[in-house]
Amino acid sequence: xxxxxxxxxxxxxxxxxxxxxxxxxxxxxxxxxxxxxxxxxxxxxxxxxxxxxxxxxxxxxxxxxxxxxxxxxxxxxxxxxxxxxxxxxxxxxxxxxxxxxxxxxxxxxxxxxxxxxxxxxxxxxxxxxxxxxxxxxxxxxxxxxxxxxxxxxxxxxxxxxxxxxxxxxxxxxxxxxxxxxxxxxxxxxxxxxxxxxxxxxxxxxxxxxxxxxxxxxxxxxxxxxxxxxxxxxxxxxxxxxxxxxxxxxxxxxxxxxxxxxxxxxxxxxxxxxxxxxxxxxxxxxxxxxxxxxxxxxxxxxxxxxxxxxxxxxxxxxxxxxxxxxxxxxxxxxxxxxxxxxxxxxxxxxxxx
Numbered sequence: 001x002x003x004x005x006x007x008x009x010x011x012x013x014x015x016x017x018x019x020x021x022x023x024x025x026x027x028x029x030x031x032x033x034x035x036x037x038x039x040x041x042x043x044x045x046x047x048x049x050x051x052x053x054x055x056x057x058x059x060x061x062x063x064x065x066x067x068x069x070x071x072x073x074x075x076x077x078x079x080x081x082x083x084x085x086x087x088x089x090x091x092x093x094x095x096x097x098x099x100x101x102x103x104x105x106x107x108x109x110x111x112x113x114x115x116x117x118x119x120x121x122x123x124x125x126x127x128x129x130x131x132x133x134x135x136x137x138x139x140x141x142x143x144x145x146x147x148x149x150x151x152x153x154x155x156x157x158x159x160x161x162x163x164x165x166x167x168x169x170x171x172x173x174x175x176x177x178x179x180x181x182x183x184x185x186x187x188x189x190x191x192x193x194x195x196x197x198x199x200x201x202x203x204x205x206x207x208x209x210x211x212x213x214x215x216x217x218x219x220x221x222x223x224x225x226x227x228x229x230x231x232x233x234x235x236x237x238x239x240x241x242x243x244x245x246x247x248x249x250x251x252x253x254x255x256x257x258x259x260x261x262x263x264x265x266x267x268x269x270x271x272x273x274x275x276x277x278x279x280x281x282x283x284x285x286x287x288x289x290x291x292x293x294x295x296x297x298x299x300x301x302x303x304x305x306x307x308x309x310x311x312x313x314x315x316x317x318x319x320x321x322x323x324x325x326x327x328x329x330x331x332x333x334x335x336x337x338x339x340x341x342x343x344x345x346x347x348x349x350x351x352x
Contacts, residue, residue, distance in 0.1 A: 011035040013037075013309055013313075014037050014103070019298075021121040025302035026038050032306060035083075036086075060294060091111055092108045094106055102114065102278065116309075118279045121281075121282050123285055129245070134215050134216045135222075135243055146170075146242075147170050150177050154177045155179050157238050158178045158238065158240040159213065159225055163191050165193060165196065168196045170244055180206070181205045182238075186212045188210050210230065213227055221239070224238055259279065268280070270288070282301035
């Protein structure tokens with residue numbers, strides 16, 4: 001990541017959103033010989049996949065009978081690694097202003113990315129976790145809102161709060177690596193899938209329903225929590241608390257950029273173009289007649305957008321790219337036309 005402060009970068013394509021569609025768009029930009037910068041408000045790539053189900057198996061991604069969410073994101077990062085891509089994470093894109101024949105994308109920390117084309121791949125928008133009031137002082141000191149890496153909780157007493165799929169999935173995934181796992185839900189029944197609920201009751205996870213976490217304690221880090229269950233108050237050891245209470249989302253600043261909207265989605269044509277010149281939208285942030293909200297659909301939309309952007313940026317080039325089997329990554333692929341200065345690329349892939 002870049003240090004806080006105003007920094008400028010110049011690239012061919014600026015991509016807003018580091019979810020699956022945005023990351024695949026970064027790969028395809030590199031494949032077409034275009035430099036790219038990916039901007040995302042989360043501190044790690046992956047968007048909704050990393051925030052909500054990194055350990056869950058996805059069964060509808062082409063070419064994978066089943067793949068964990070975090071492995072899909074790792075593979076997308078590795079796929080784009082040979083190319084000229086910067087990942088500007090932990091900063092939110094807040095403005096889009098014309099600059100010559102292109103655009104300047106402004107982030108909330110002062111970073112400015114100058115680009116010939118922009119691909120908005122913001123998914124359902126910026127995710128803001130719903131929080132337990134008592135846990136806020138321990139954020140980053142034992143309290144988390146999602147679980148990107150299970151081994152970060154190895155050997156700990158973990159309390160998971162929530163009743164949806166994320167809470168139940170994380171409780172099940174953490175059970176083999178944590179010292180203990182307690183799942184706390186304020187209602188008597190779960191919203192999660194019935195099969196997962198049956199699994200959690202059959203697992204070593206302690207399940208407390210009609211219960212709420214009412215206090216958190218610890219000196220420098222979280223050490224224990226108080227849970228009110230009926231008339232009883234339980235004090236549980238907890239070096240980790242995962243508040244899986246869901247996320248609120250919205251388009252945020254994107255809604256003010258002048259793109260045509262329809263039911264809080266960006267309207268695009270068959271080339272993924274918005275109403276703004278050389279600005280495209282892909283993935284769940286966009287809408288057109290008959291769109292199906294699938295990761296695999298987002299991949300195709302990202303490829304479509306980048307190929308059309310390549311032609312717009314370099315008139316005379318073919319819309320259809322060369323065969324990938326004839327253009328190995330990092331080998332004979334065309335060199336990127338614009339260098340990124342002074343933005344260093346983030347590590348291309350997270351450790352598996």
